[in-house]
Amino acid sequence: MADHQRIHPVREPEQEPPVPKPTVPLVPKGSFRSEKGDPEKQQQEQQPPLRRRTIPYYPPLKPPKRRCCSCKRCLCCTCCLLFLLIIIIAALAAAFYFVFQPKIPNYSVDSMRITQFNFNTDMSSLFATFNVNITARNPNKKIGIYYESGSQLSVWYTGVKLCEGSLPIFYQGHQNTTELSLDLSGQTQNPSDLVQALQVDQQKGSIPLNIKAKVPVKLKIGKLKLMKWKFLVKCRLGVDSLSANNAIRIRNSDCKFGFSL
Template structure:
């Protein structure tokens, strides 16, 4: 007969401490290699570039630049406000007005066709300048220019002498103008043809540099620029020419 294995019962002592479970195989292998319990090694990757973060921009320099820009804009605005307020106060106090000009008479001293077919012209113009301001004087400076034009052709030119015009002053100026045009024959024929109608259009252009005087304060130079459109009846030499119509417009140019 074959022997049967016998199973013997195991008697468990209730007072004995509980047995500790066997550690897993991985723990036993680490213990045999001398590695401490609970410590794992993390495999390292080689030849992997480490990302480098760019440096943050300097905040202090940017904030200083913003402050400088804000201060500059503020100063410019304040300066503009001060200038505008000053101009407004001066305008209310002095109430400036442009001077007025009128052409009283025109005389042609010479209008001759030369041998080279150029036209020589000499005009005498009488102009009245009126300063309507009560507290503003006008200095007429050097470098003025008066010229007489027929359509787009300059006939002659001259200048106003330097002088000072006081408050509400009326000054009469006699200005001599002279000039020479190379297209004399064509120009003279056009003037003679226009003279037959009894209405010859002429333009008197004026450019005068002036300085403004506010009481005792003399300001910078400006230019009075304008045109007087005239209609005369003839261009006869050495005789008083009748001005049938005259319209003058003037303005200031800085």
């Protein structure tokens, strides 16, 4: 029976084309869960996160503030304040002028008499004593003058002080004229140069003298007494001689007035 078995040809199986991989998961994401959780999510958690390289941000540099701008601003403010202060002072001065109408006092040298003007035996010293009559006039209608202590009055010849004295303390009222008789005395050392100059001027018939006065005063405006000032008076005289016990003639006289704090 074995000999009589038939052998039938077997058809080779046809090769099936490859099945493409599905692009969409067979199981929707998140639909399959187990006790250990979503395996796909666990796989993502196990992978280390990607590190991104961050570039630091630096803000643009601002230009530094110029110091000169602040200095200019400060200088401008200072100039404005000074200008405002000048305007205020000018306004106050104008108001004071129109209300009180201040006028400069007037001084004049009326006469001079020499009671002593001689040298010692060796011509090393000169002793001089003058009597000077001065007239002081206050032309102001609303301003009085207090003449304080500490005044200085001196007579000079060729830059050498011959004698000195002071003014009395008194008050000069409104539009008042006061005549003062002042005695001045002094001593000059080594007057040899002075004697030679004096002889030349006596021959000319005119001896130049300077009378200088520094007088501390206080002005009274109404009932208000202001701070202390200094009157500065300088008179230039021309006399005919400097002989003692003789009448001295004043040929010319010119007085200038000033003041200071």
